[in-house]
Amino acid sequence: MFKTIRKPINSIYVIAGMIIVLSVLAIMSVSTFLSYHGEKQRIDQEIKANVQDTLLTIEEHIEDLISSYSVNEYSKFIGSEVKYRHLFAMIVEDKNMGAILGKKVYVKGKIRDENWQVVDYDPEDSLQREQLQNAYFTSEKELVNNLGQSIGKIIVVVSDHEFHQRLDNLIYRNLLATFAISALLVATLFLMMRLHLLEPLTNIIEAITQRDSEGLPLEYAPIKGPNEIRVLSQTINHMIKATRVSRQQLMDKSDALRAAKERFQLAIDGTRDGLWDWNAKEGKIYVSEQYEAMLGYQSKDMPDTLEEWLKMIHPDDVDKAQYEIKRYLESKGQGVYENTFRMRTKSGQWLWITSRGKAIFDDEGNPVRFxxxxxxxxxxxQQQEELKKQKDLHQYLANHDTLTNLANRSLFNDRLMHSIKQAQRNGEKLAVLFIDLDYFKEINDSLGHNIGDKVIQSIAKRLQHLIRGGDTIARLGGDEFTILMDDLPDEQSASHIADRVIENFRQPVRVDHHELHLSCSIGISIYPDNGETPTDMLKNADAAMYRAKNLGRNNFQYYSKEMTEEAFERLNMEANIRSGIQxxxxxxxxxxxxxxxTQQIIGMEALVRWNSPSLGFITPGRFIPLAIATGSIIDLDRYVMKKAFKEFAAWIDEGLDPGHLSINLNMKQLIREDFVSYLSGLIEQGGFSASCIELEVTEGELMDNPSQAINVLKQVESLGVKLSLDDFGTGYSSLSYLKKLPISKLKIDKSFVDGLPFDKEDEAIVRAIIALAQSLNLDIIAEGAENLQQVDFLSQLGCSNFQGYFFSKPIPAEEMHNFLIEYRRSH
Amino acid sequence: MKKTVHILLIFISLFFFRGSLAVEAEVDVSMQQETKTLAYLVSDIRIPFWEIMSRGIRKQAEELGYKIEIYSAQNLAKQELQNTIKAIQSRVSGIIVSPTNSSACSTILEFAQKAGIPVVIADIGTESGDYVSYISSDNYQGAYEIGKVLTEKMQALGWEKGSVGIIAIPQSRENGKARTAGFIKALDEAGIKGAGIRQQKDFSYGETYHYSLELIRNTPQLRAIWLQGSDRYQGAVDAIHQAGKEGEILLLTFDAEPVFLDLIPKNILVGAAMQQPFLMGEKSVQALDDHLTGKAVKHEIKLSVLSVSAENIDSLLPIIRRNVLGVSSR
Structure with missing residues (x-):
């Protein structure tokens, strides 16, 4: 209804400016007023004093001029005096001149006209006379001559013209000065006030005017200016800082609260756990939606009293559940309440529930809220149960052979260890039987692994039926089985089992449509006679098994000390092979x-011999298999190649026409990645044609991996090197592969030549081999030709190339050199 | 000092012009009633220059039918004023004034003007006031011409490198300034240096002698001395003699003395610039008469100054005698 009339609020600059201007104007007005009055009096006094000074100054001069009758001179003089002393008039009354003229005095003077110009004074001029009478100030002086006689008078008149003029000047100057000083003062005061007061204040205002959405200044007030303003800034800054801190704390708390709430809600939502809240005083239970959903209830259906809840708990668990609740509440909330029980869902299913919670108690220890x-x-x-099952399965798999479900090496070792300890405690004996199937590899190779696996499974079942109830049978891998016999009454008991096993093997194994006849070799080690650790027992049983193999297979052998010595010898020889190469x-x-x-030398085969300084002369049959088994055959083959190539090259260079050089190489050598480049390097070093070299590979090795062999042999053939198949007829060559192999020659094994010409089987085989070679357009050579009959016979069959004692036994290089020379000379 | 000078001047005048003793007021009474009267207010009739001029006035007044009353103030201001008042009160038709000084002339002119009496100023001049005509000598011209006489003489003697000293009347006077300027011009034209100037204060013999000797001693190349007045020439002559420079230093003057008619031919004086006071007196009366008869009168009339040397003295002698010395009129 009533409008508030708000006065316009002026800026502090305007107010300060007004204060300064008004103050300066007031002070300067008073100052000017006082100064004006003081100056006015001073001017008045000065004018009068000047008049007196003038009279005193000019008195004597005028007296002289009157005395000397220099009328014109004193006339000029008073003229100049009037002019330069700013007088209104100066009049001389000259008695001397008056005497000449017959008058009392002669009046001569100068006076100002209306233009303030100096003109002659005319005593007859009434206006001049009136002016003189109204003059501001008049002073006169009596003039005397040297004798003291009066000679006239001088009158000095001052008008108020000068007075007013000087006052006007004074006012003008004062006003000017006042204005200048005022302006300077105002400017200085305003500047200083602005610099020291207004600007710091303005800076503070500008700083705190920039506010955030909540009205809190964004920046602190600058601490500049005089002390009071600095204190003001500091106080404002403290307030801002305190407010910010408070706000931050509030925000932090709010954030924390919101975060806690969110976290709580997320936890509830995320865990899918059911929240329950039991108000003890009201006896009501509040549950979350998740809880209701967990038990399959709607909000209205869900029981909300403790009694009804207890009814939902499984009868077997309700006592325990009540007990846990009671125990926690009696502990007054120490620790956390935790209880696991089954609860019935609305649909009647039982759920395993783990309940956790905390209670609040009143001062008397009664629960308020839980x-x-x-x-x-x-x-x-459910998952834990499944996990347990899986674990058991893993455990089982870890200890059993998946193919046969027999114990594996690990479980066997554990049981062996356990049995050894038991036997040790009880002073008992036990036996380990190491069973290895004879020629099982051939079954795998010829019939495939599926058949092989089924054979193993069948054997395993047989063995399980053969052993005693407490014995353990295990499959260590491949075709190796072990049997642990506890509580052995005597050593012979082991042989009974071994006999039964060997006997059982006489029954053919039927797999799919195959009927296979198998045998096995068994090694037996006895505790404590043949070892006190599982490792020794197994190792020694293995050694005994090897002995059984060496003794023709299909038998069993007890372990003996010598077997260990043989094994040692093998190890020793292996080391000697390596050092021997070096x-x-x-x-x-x-x-x-x-x-x-033709009776011509067509070539020669390089054969390695070992004359060890420590072991003596060692046959190839002893060290070659070992070198193959340990891998040192690679270095040994290369050693032989290098040496033979060098000597062979020398014979060619010598013009001995050695034919070709044949070298038997192991497949391990051939499949080496660098073999082809190594071979070509040697040929290049030798300086002879690659066709002079013939590499022999055994049929058995070749057939282990025919496809890989074909690939390598093709690379070798591409160098120009010839390839020969050694020991042909002893293996199980597939004719289809034979056709694919890049060989140029077959070598009839010595075992077929030995029986010729009398053994009809050998003859038949040799005939077949020769026919095969001819049909495949391959060269053929027979090794092991020891007599003329064999040579003739084979020649008749179509084989004219021979190697054997009939012509020459293997001889060292020097002898070979001589042989080449001598043979050519004689043939 | 002033008094001494006045006495000395009076003595010299009496010596040379015994026949023309000054009278305070010589009035031709016989003509007073029939003819108009003119008054001649002169500072001091005892001085030959004014006495010669008064003769010229008298001669011309007689010729034009005026009575002439001569009032000599004896060089006293009071007397001059009293003469003025007396002349005015006697109702003269016109006044010729040769005042004691130009300042006093102003007062005379003021009183005359109030009385309605026309005034012609003969020489000296006035500081202010109204007058009919001012008749004076052409000091500049005279000084220039006598300077030319000197320079020609020095050139004839081969003394062009010599310098010339000046003993001057006070340079506050207009005639003094004009004399110095005219003479310096002549020297400049001939390329002859000045050797300094000394101003007379008491116009005494000793002063002239002293100044002359000082110039001679201070200026080794001094070849001439020029005096701007004629009456103390003897001081300079004696100084040259005293310095032993006779024949080596030339002497010239402005104005003339009767004795110069002998000294110039003898080359004791090289030359003198001579005013013509007799002629000036005649011209003054003529101007006043012209005014009274309603004729136009030049406000200022300058009479030439004669430059007299040994070479022209003979030819100028009649003029010198009449206009300069007023001898013939006697």
Missing amino acids: VGFNTDMSKLI NEEFIVYYQPQINSS
Whole structure:
């Protein structure tokens, strides 16, 4: 209804400016007023004093001029005096001149006209006379001559013209000065006030005017200016800082609260746990939606009293559940309440529930509120059970052979260890039987692994039926089985089982449509006679098994000390082979190859011999298999190649026409990645044609992996090197592969030649081999030709190339050199 | 000092012009009633220059039918004023004034003007006031011409490198300034240096002698001395003699003395610039008469100054005698 009339609020600058201007104007007005009055009086006094000074100054001069009758001179003089002393008039009354003129006095004077110009004074001029009478100030002086007689008078008149003029000047100057000083003062005061007061204040205002959405200044007030303003700034800053801190704390708390709430809600939502909140005083239970959903209830259906809840708990668990609740409440909330029980869902299912919570108590220790979560553990419990099953399965698999379900090496070792300890405690004996199937590899190779696996499974079942109830049978891998016999009454008891096993093997194994006849070799080690650790027992049983193998297979052998010595010898020899290569203990022997029809040397085969300084002369049959088994055959083959190539090259260079050089190489050598480049490097070093070299590979090795062999042999053939198949007929060559192999020659094994010409089987085989070679357009050579009959016979069959004692045994290089020379000379 | 000078002047005048003793007021009474009267207010009739001029006035007044009353103030201001008042009161038709000084002339002119009496100023001049005509000598011209006489003489003697000293009347006077300027011009034209100037204060013999000797001693190349007045020439002559420079230093003057008619031919004086006071007196009366008869009168009339040397003295002698010395009129 009533409008508030708000006065316009002026800026502090305007107010300060007004204060300064008004103050300065007031002070300067008073000052000017006082100064004006003081100056006015001073001017008045000064004018009058000047008049007196003038009279005194000019008195004597005028007296002289009157005395000397210099009328014109004093007339000029008073004229100049009037002019320069700013007088209104100066009049001389000259008695001397008056006497000449017959008058009392002669009046001569100068006076100002209306233009303030100096003109002659005319005593007859009434206006001049009136002016003189009204003059501001008049002073006169009596003039006397040297004798003291009066000679006239001088009158000095001052008008108020000068007075007013000087006052006007004074006012003008004062006003000007006042204005200038006022302006300067105002400017200085305003500047200083602005610099020291207004600007710091303005800076503070500008700083705190920039406010955030909540009205709190964004920046602190600058601390500048005089002390009071600095204190003001500091106080404002403290307030801002305190407010910010308070606000931040409030925000932090609010954030924390919101975060806690969110966290709480997320936890509830995320865990899918059911929240329950039991108000003890009201006896009501509040539950979350998740809890209701967990038990399959709607909000209105859910029981909300403790009694009804207890009814939902499994009868077997309700006592325990009540007990846990009671125990926690009696403990006055120490620790956390935790209880696991089964609860019935609305649909009648039982859920495993783990309930956790905390209670609040009043001062008297009575529960006020009891809040917690119920977690559905059913799935977890189910998962745990499944996990246990899986674990058991893993454990089983870890200890059993998946193919046969027999114990594996690990379980066997554990049981063996356990049995050894038991036997040790009880002073008992036990036996380990190491069973290895004879020629099982051939079954795998010829019939495939599926058949092989089924054979193993069948054998395992047989063995399980053969052993005693407490014995353990295990499959260590491949075709190796072990049997642990506890509480052995005597050593012979082991042989009974071994006999039964060997006997059982006489029954053919039927797999799919195959009927397979198998045998096995068994090694037996006895505790404590043959070892006191599982490792020794197994190792020794293995050694005994090897002995059984060596003794023709299909038998069993007890372990003996000698077996260990043989094993040691094998190890020792292996080390000697390596050092022998390094020490060049291996010697290359050469056995000539002769064409019987031409009687010409067609070549020679390089053969390695070992004359060890420590072990003596060692046959290839002893060290070659070992070198193959340990891998040192690679270095040994290369050693032989290098040496033979060098000597062979020398014979070519010598013009001995050695034919070709044949070298038997192991497949391990051939499949080495660098072999082809190594071979070509050697040929290049030798400086002879690659076709002079013939590599022999055994049929058995070749057939282990025919496809890989074909690939490598093709690369070798591409160099120009010839390939020969050694020991042909002893293996199980597939004719289809034979056709694919890049070989140029077949070598009839010595075992077939030995029986010729009398053994009809050998003859038949040799005939077949020769026919095969001819049909495949391959060369053929027979090794092991020891007599003329064999040579003739084979020649008749179509084989004219021979290697054997009939022509020459293997001989060292030097002898071979001589042989080449001598043979050519004689043929 | 002033008094001494006055006495000395009076003595010299009496010596040379015994026949023309000054009278305070010589009035031709016989003509007074029939003819108009003119008054000649002169500072001091005892001085030859004014006495010669008064003769010229008298001669011309007689010729034009005026009575002439001569009032000599004896060089006293009071007397001059009293003469003025007396002349005015006697109702003269016109006044010729040769005042004691130009300041006093102003007062005379003021009183005359109030009385309605026309005034012609003969020489000296006035500081202010109204007058009919001012008749004076052409000091500049005279000094220039006598300077030319000197320079020609020095050139004839081969003394062009010599310098010339000046003993001057007070340079506050207009005639003094004009004389110095005219003479310096002549020297400049001939390329002859000045050797300094000394101003007379008491116009005494000793002063002239002293100044002359000082110039001679201070200026080794001094070849001439020029005096701007004629009456103390003897001081300079004696100084040259005293310095032993006779024949080596030339002497010239402005104005003339009767004795110069002998000294110039003898080359004791090289030359003198001579005013013509007799002629000036005649011209003054003529101007006043012209005014009274209603004729136009020049407000200022300058009479030439004669430059007299040994070379022209003979030819100028009649003029010198009449207009300068007023001898012939006697």
